[in-house]
Amino acid sequence: MLSLAQAVLDGVMIGGVYAVISMGLTLVFGVMGIVNFAQAQFLMLGMFVAWFAWRFLGIDPLLGSFLAFGAIFALGWALQATLFRRVLAAPPVAQIFLTVGLIIVLENSALLLFGSEFRSVATPYQTASLRLGELFVNVPYLAAFLLSVVCGGLLWWFLDRSWFGRAMRATAQDPMAARLMGIDAARMHRLAFGLGVGLSAFGGAAILPYLTVYPTVGSQFSVLMFTVVVLGGLGSIAGAVVGGVAVGVIQSVSTLVFPIQLQNLVLFLLFIAVLALRPEGLMGGSR
Amino acid sequence: MSRALVALALLAAALLPLALESEGYAIHVLTLALLFAALGQAWNIVGGLANQMSLGHAAFFGIGAYAATILQIRFGLSPWLGLVVALALGGLAAALISLPTMRLRGHYFALATLACGEVMRVIANTAAPLTGGPAGISVPFGAEGVWMMRFEGGRPIYWLMLGALVVVTVVFEVIRRGALGYRLRAVRENIAAAEAIGVDTARVKLQAAVISGALTAALGVLYAQFNFFFDPDTVFGVASISVRIALMAIIGGIGTAAGPILGALIVIPLEEFANAALSDRAAGLSQLVYGAVLIAMVLVEPRGLMALRFSWTFRPRRASA
């Protein structure tokens, strides 16, 4: 019973991060209708940015996450302006394989630039944990979780309260009408894509204190992120939060029952089942 | 392309290995290109004719490779019989995957099939007593002989792959020109209208998936016999198999018989030579180029090189080289 409670607690904290990294994926889909298969590779880039910031500038990854967000936001903005802009109206095959090509390019660029070794950071709080009654709270988990909550809150404020956010949502619902209202749809797309990949990079940096980074680390997160957004409904930000926590808890609890290698299998099967039964997501399709 | 031209190209392709060193690198690369051309062609049945972007064909490929190899190790089963087993298992797996996923379209279908491939990869990695797990599995060495597909030199397996490509291409063409091809086109273009005029859309999709999956699994058997060793991350890999298979058709021209062949004959040698030339200089460079070419292709002409030939007066004259 105690181990179950501990697993749920761990799951919620990991799931908070999953929510943030998946929000980027769902945001890009919601605004532009593109499923970015390369989303997890931007998370990998975010981890690298944070790692280099820590290694050469001595910046803690938790702070470096903001740096990672900024850098990858700029990259995303540029990619939207050059590549993705051109497939917005293209058939799914072009969109799918553009992002698949991007996976290959990003992973191998990282391999060329940074090499294949595993890199991790050393922080004073790395092995610290807090006691919560009978339960333990892993400090790196907690830090990443809190950072995700802050980030998610900022995103919510941005989308719900700021003019940019409302303009972006208007663009998502009806690009034509948005244009008539004087909103520059192309600019909103660049903003959305930058924001989307930036969020995943941010989450990647936040989990660096308890993980290692290497060029193909993204593939670990790909199916996980897709499971999160499909659970919550592609395009739904609130759905990503629920889906993220759900996936975190499922993953964490399933380790009590299944051997560690089968942890992902549970997720994959869940993913296929949700797609087959409710492709619009368990929470319905609307945002 | 006229019949005579096809026959001539086929003859040239059959005679080509006689001009090449039997154990050489060139014949190895060409054999691989033929394999991927055949795989792309099998994918083309689902991806091209039904326009369902499968990113999970590695599932069938790996099932074929593992099933035949395990049966050979355990019971000394001939790979020829392994082919039959693979056809059956691949078709069965395709039917099982098809039932929950056939209603999905576009991105959703791609995602679901991708996950199916990944499920197989995890299972193969976990079921170590049967599959050898992450350490991989080797085809047992034995005496040379046709019955065990054990040949001297690289030519027989080249011809075997060429034969496989011919078979798969013929199947593709028969489907495309036949009733199933018309029905698949109807399903692709307007599913409600197809139903209303009597097309059993679920059955048509299932048929296409089963044929495609069965052929892909059979090609997995040939791959095992060609490569002797493989592991789950290779044969069930998203990048190494699933995406690569689809790429052959997409780069060459989706939905056409010549597309995957053209795609494989360009991409596989390019990949291999780039790997050989660049890998000692910098790991990842050749793959980087590969990804960049893919992106360029999608942006310039998503319908593939076949669609470009008119504007470039580029004619895919040779079926090999």
Next chain:
Amino acid sequence: MSAPILSVSGLSKRFGGLQALHDISFDVARTEILGVIGPNGAGKTTLFNNLAGLHRPDAGTIMLDGVSLVGLKPHRIAGLGLTKTFQNVALFAESSVLDNVLIGGLLRHGVAEARAFALHCLEQVGLAGIAQKQAGELSFPERARVEVARALATQPKILLLDEVMAALNHAEMEALMALIRRLREGGLTVIVIEHHMKAMLALCDRIIAISFGRKLAEGSPAEIARHPEVVAAYLGRAHAV
């Protein structure tokens, strides 16, 4: 009257809060031309969609020659001999006109016969000349006629035509009406949805008027034209024009 070919009884269909069809019953006699009229949104197309299996009715029975159609998939219903055209025209836009019709013919023939039969169907609707054109490039009246040819290619016992005359000019409409009459001479039963009242009164043996999902009236064209409720609900405006 011999046994009806199609017998609909108590058919109801609800979409959320909207009762699209409410307790609709009618019979169709063999080789009859039955018209269905009603204002926009009355439930005419919904009725067709329920008959053809694209929607599943909430209640009621549909019997085609003694076989129940409720719950069957559309392709099974087409196989049993009931085929409908689409109001908004749902052709396979990237295929040729001939291939569109050919696919209909595949229901009962192999490819070669289906092709020959498709050409025959195209001749019937007067489109044999554009058989090789891509369907997506056609004008709306042409596309509507391809819809008819494609439905004919399935060799139905009963054909449901959903506003196929909407965009036709007078001569084209006359030609299509003549075709429908000829088909009936050949043994086909036809149900027609059309807004053009004059054409409906001239073409149909019997007309059903529906409004807000309910059957308002049923009778010969002359009776329908005089029916006070129909005149009030629908004809009044048309006659005033």
